[in-house]
Amino acid sequence: MTSNWLLPALLVVPLLASVILLVAGRRAESWATWFGVGVQSVGLVLMLGVLAEYKRNMSGSMQLVVDAEWVPELLVHFRLGVDGISLPLIALTSLLGWCAAVYTVRRVPEPGRARALVGLLLLLQVGLLGTFMALDLILFFLFFEVVLAPMWFLIAFWGSGERRRAANTFILYTVLGSVVMLVGFLIVIVKTGSADMVALANGLGEQMSGNAQLAAALLILGGLAVKTPMWPFHTWLPDAHTAAPTVGSVLLAGVLLKMGTYGMVRIVVPTLPDAMVQIAPYLAAFAVIGILYGALASYGQQDLKRVIAFSSVGHMGFVLLGISTLSVVGINAALFGNIAHGIITGLLFFVVGGIKQRTGTTAFASLPRGLYASAPRLGFLLGFAAVASLGMPGLAGFWGEFLSLVGAYHPAVPEHLFYRVMLVLAAVGMVLAAAYFLRVLRRVGQGAASQATMDDVAADEWLSWTPLIALTVVLGLAPVLVFQVTDPAVRMVVESVAGALP
């Protein structure tokens, strides 16, 4: 095929751009942000190219595959491809990257240094896109790690509050997770002699013995669980969010967390189905604990960003619940939940960032009341995003959660009764989610305005947020836009599990 250059180009363009910024020196400070927008726009165009070349009717199989031997000593191939599971995430990444770039043009967080900021964002983009494209375990791991340093810099240098501590916790915790994951990968590679994710998914992985599968699956899941983050491995997230600059939070919540759940669907479920069937109920239990815990903890937080961070724990709990069902509906729901959470929480963090920029704080104790009055449009967007996040039907947040429940009613694993209990508890979690978001709105949005007026949403903010707002509504009304892409691929994944079921 002639369009195979698209995926490498998606990686190379931001990489080259960040190198250009690196060597450009101080004179780049003035044009760096615009350069960033340009590069991200090119990325978006390339992404559209991928979407155009992508054959929806073949969503179950890898497309636009690139394969070149890279490090034969480690069996590493530079192998990229896209299918129904990864395409939505790649698109989401490109989009959020663009939004962040646009947002950055006029809003470089303290202490400036736009060149470095944009360069890091572009590098981050490389890692994120690469993770979703990689079809080789080691390559996946490498891209997984590429993300860390830029995010660490973002938090440690452009963050606020206890940013260093938060950045260090973030990177050390997640690196611990990814090293654990790596050990799992190495078990798979050693036992099967292959790092090819497609071959592994198509039956090679199943040839491993039961114990090896279980060990590998536990390790890989453990590593991915930190990234997701799954309760009780979530501690790094609230701190990181609280400290991170707006674009950092947006990308962290919007895309970074998805690498964990994506890895589960992409690697663990199809490669290690026997183990996955054994682990699934425990995963479900952790997921539901996460849902309830995230909601309760959110309610108890005294900082807007921490509330949203804990809400992410809850939302990712729904995604995990969907995965743990190992059913077509459940995994589709999980993938949809990934996208929806990315869009909505991205938007939430943008809005909260806007609030922070205007008021200088996100702590309830010092936030002025009455945002609805002082900045009605900003207030509206906060309300909109919160409502979308609490799972309002008709907006994107609903489908992932609801269909996770549907999936949990008929899990592919035999523990039906257990899953139904989990289902009810998860539904309780949905109500709790409403409670803490209403608390936020009541505290921040409503009430007599203690500050007469505030700058309302500016044009550049509208520009960078509108795609997210629009997608929240569009995907809420037509979830099929995602499902038609994910479903065939999910069916392939579930098929590989089917053989492992008792």
Added chain:
Amino acid sequence: MTIQSIDLMVLAPTIVVALGALVALIAELVTRRGQVAVGVGLVTLAFAVPFALAASGEQTLCGAVDADCAYVVAPLSVALQLIVLVSTAIVLLMASSDIAARRVPGGEFVFLILCSVSGAVLVPATNDLVTLIVALEVVSLPTFALVALRRGEPRAAEAALKAFIFSIASVAVSLYGIALLYGTTGAVSFNELAASTQASGPSPLATAGMVMLLAVVAFKIAAIPFHAWAPDTYQGATVPVAAYLSVVSKAAGFSALLLITWTFSAWSQVWAPVVAVLAGVTMLGGNLLALRQRLAVRLLAWSSIAQAGYILVPLAAVAGRLEWGPGVTNAVVGYLVAYAAMNLGAFAVVAVVARRTGAVDWADYRGLARRSPGLAVALALFLASLAGLPPGLIGLLVKVRVLIVPVGSGVWWLAAVMAVATVIGLAYYLAWAAQLFRQPDSEARPSVAEPETGSWTSIVAVAICLALTVTFSIAPSLALGLVDRL
């Protein structure tokens, strides 16, 4: 009395280096210019490289007939020789500035370092315990003089003394080990020893000898608990010498370890657990102690202790279901290659910075990205590589390569320790990297010295390391597959 017939071409790298040492010493005496000695040294090393590469397949000093010959080159030894030669060249470039500034006497410096290198080139090709231990001494002894050769640093003598005492103690222990092994097997040549070990299991006395033999290796690679000299000595020595100790001297140590473990591979139940514990303790301890270091060189010292722990891991994994073989050696050599590039790079940057500003403390690196963006970016890359974090891809990949060995052989605890150690390590590398990019202190101390003549050679050293690290990151096979390519 017939003198042993020898194939001098095979021995050429060692001879070239040893002769070069003399030439350098004389050249400095004649010209009274230290830089000339450096030039001679560089030329010597450049000459030695093609000689080293010329050896194809397995060759012995005595012609192919004598398997017990004292000197045998194989691709593995060539790879190790290359590491030594190239690394030394980079060290010389770094030292050139010191010599130009007359901080160290040029002729003696180059002479001593080349003497040491001639030993280091010899070590991987030795074929019996006698030659091995002598060669190791040739590596060590000049380095103590090098450490002490630092004018205007009152602690240099102390630094040298510590290394010296530690060294002779461990050499004595190893010699005793050799004596015991010789006494129990009647052999010193590796082939005979290997045959003897395959024929019978280890007797208690041989077991003791085996473990004691490892002492000198543990000292050379500064594995815990034979490490304690390293931080003190590195700190007291000039930066290039510290770099030499941490890379070339270590490479010699690992060469010896590879030979020993190969020879005694049938007795892996004796040495593998010891090496495994050594590896685990070294990784953890090195990283833990590095956590709170605030002096650049000292931090790098602890870091290189920890790195040595990683390099031990593949050999340690022979404790599990694994035979000694290319799967192990390639991992070790691959890591050594990458380690040489990134560690020398870090030292080179430290050397440049120390020379420009007199900075030794961490705090002095604050805002380096402002003052010298190139250096800062290079150091950040080296640190990332040492930490195993992209963009230091090669550092990450060699760690993966190393980690795969215990995973494959089922030594789980070692894999777990390595995982934890890597995370701890990340903390201090990152913390240092963060310093580089922070805003300079408002009350920044005035730079002590202006750029000096000759400091460009250190910059060249940085550039070479940077180029190597980047190249390896793009084409990791160059490092990981080095042995297979020779």
Added chain:
Amino acid sequence: MTAPLVMVVLPAVAAVVGLLLGGMSRAAAATIAVAGPLAALVVAALLAAEQPWDAPIVDAGFHGVLQPFPAATVVDGLAVSVALMVCFVATLVQIYSIGYMKDEPRYSSYAAFISLFTAAMLAVVVAGDLLFLVVGWEVMGLCSYLLIGQNWEQHEARRAAVKAFLVTKVGDIGFIVGVVVLIGTTGTTLIPNAVQAASSDSTVATVASGLILLGVLGKSAQFPLHAWLPDAMAGPSPVSALIHAATMVAAGVYVVARLYPMFLASPEVLTAMAVIACITMLGAAVIALVQSDMKRVLAWSTVSQLAYMVAALAVGSRDAAVFHLLSHAFFKALLFLAAGAVIHAVGSSALRDTGGLRQSMPVTFMTMSIGLLALVGVFPLSGFFSKESVLVAAEHAAEGDEVVAPWVGWLVLVVAVVTIAVTAAYALRLWMLTWVGPRRGEARPIHETPPVMYVPLVLLAVPTLLFGFTALDVGALPTWIQANATQPLATPGALTPGLLTIALSVTALLVGVGVGLRGRWSSGIGDGRSFLARGLGVDAAYDWLAVRPLLVLVRWVTEFDSGVIQRTVSGVGVGTVASGRQLQRTQRGDVQRYVSAALTALIVAVVITLVAVAT
């Protein structure tokens, strides 16, 4: 796009436009606001005129859960009749609001939310797909939150809005899980198919309808999830009229009606419904008797009247329930709007501030009187007929003609009749305190409301007066309601009053009026703090059973998170650094100690290796 969908989309578009163009002129906003529901009304009318319809289900062709937007719709008598009512009331509410919210700065968002609300309700009404139903159901909950909290500067409004949302959400746990069960067991999301499949299996029917009933209790404000509704009076009066008469509370009843075959397959659930309805019916009426606020009287009255509908459903008569739903929608909307007019004029909704307004507000007086008469059930107003139909249904059940046990029928019958007496009493009390007697409260000139407000009252009074007669034509309304139904239910004719029930209700009514006339109501107004006035302590129960335990949980979790999980993680970090510091103490600079340590370790290694190799 099909007609039912258009009906949903039109007000939704009006809402979106209203929100997007938030800064437009008031007139434009009002135009858009009225245009939305009005257009929907036209569509509904056209649809009604088309009867008989082709297919009951307008299907998008997808039945799985991963479909495009699940927009299958039903077109049958039930849907179209309720839709007509909703559009009619919504249009009038929008018109009324133009006057009522004249000084409201956030009028355009207010009107947009009302439009969105209408759209959501219409979605529930025409939904032929469970997912579509869920969407409408939940969006309605959201809109009620937004509208109740319209005056979010006031603490009361904020509290009430959150309470309304959360209490109904609690019910929605059941609703959502019920829908999941329904989808999960039947494998389809199409309502008729799912209902048919579920009703053939009594276990599934019981589980699913029991769970969905929870949602219904929340939305329709039935015991014990009713407490949000009286508080919701913090919203503007037109909102009360819309939410608490025609739409949201009706949605619960409507959904049961929509899924009725499934409920019929589970007598247990019906019995539970009946008991709940009886408790709610009488309890709410009694509470209404002691309220000191005009709107709260009406709110409790709504709770009580909704219980009639639920009771009708419980005793097997969907048609009676729908009949009462429609007639109640008219007269209750009328009452709320009239109350709004009074508040508009008086400036307060407290009964202590009203009295003797008869002369100053003649139109409001007349229309509100008609509404109250209908509420009480005076012949020939619509309330009489619809309430009679409920009694008749209960009588049927008592005779053992329905799926529920006869005692259930008796229970409903007795309680309903008693409630009629109480209803008469509180209605009379409200009427007297508002219109008769001396004027209380601050002296200010009282004027009739402008036409834009009283015309809707008049328009609502018409169906209040006349709608009941549809029941006289034997079978007309039931036939209409059941037209095109996928599963025909009761025999036509059941909605006509019976002799026994007329006798009972008239007696009860007279008793009630008697009590009402003898009461010395004006003395006790204003304390409103008795146990009864506080709604029988349900709020306290919520507080003790749900809110406090939850807050305790929140505290536990928060403390656990910072005290255990976070501390563990940071403890590991601190411990690591500390152990590094401890290890530093081994490095004191004395080379002899260094070598000692190394050699000691070596000896230990030798010994251990010897032991290990030997064994």
Added chain:
Amino acid sequence: MSDQSLLSPTGVDLVFALLALVAVASALMVVSTTQIVHAALWLVVSLGAVAGCYLVLTAEFVAWMQVLIYLGAVVVLLMFGMMLTRAPIGPSDDLTGTNRLVALFAAVALTAVLGVLVVDAFGSTMIDVSGEPSSASVMGEALFRHWVLPFEALSVLLLSALVGAIALSKSDEEA
């Protein structure tokens, strides 16, 4: 060689044991005396006794090397070192550091472990010391026939030690 018990000493054994006793006793004095100069003298005694042992063991060449290099060079060097560092002539109390217990433990443990192992392995092994002593010519042949490489390497070592020592001793004067 016939296996004989340790407790049935031969004449050679007795000679060797006497020499060994002298060597060990004077070695003990080396590490325990309070006078530095005495230590050097005791070292001479000890090394001389060891040289005697070599002779008993028929290692003639090694014995001569021992005498030449150790007694002739090393001890003299050490004496010079003492002079240059102004070592006190009389007894001094601070020659032994605070590390005594650990040192004692390490030394005793090492000696015990190795001693037990040695006796365990070779307790009843006899060696033949009646043969031709390995004279300079024998050793020279071995060295130059087979050990050329380490021999040459040693020359590098000696040279570097020499140059290093010179460089160190002049290093500060030039600075």
Added chain:
Amino acid sequence: MHLSLPLLLSVALFGIGVYGLLVRRNAILVLMSVELMLNGVNVSLVAFDVFWAEALRAGQSLAIFVITIAAAEIGLGLAILLLLYRMRGSIAVDEATDLREDPA
């Protein structure tokens, strides 16, 4: 003669050397102790050489090398400790602790 006799001598010398190495404060005494250790090694080497009596004479050859190494080490060692003496005015090994960890 008994092989164990020279071996025990070797062990004893080595052990005594270790003790001196670890305990002697004066650097010259430390060097002397090292000589004792190396002599211990050499006694073993020579004894084993006699025991095996192989053609290469590896044991005695190594013993000679060890003697040479010892000489070189002493030479350089003295140079270092003289330097130390010039710098610090003392050659007490346990006082040379300027380079150390500083646990704050």
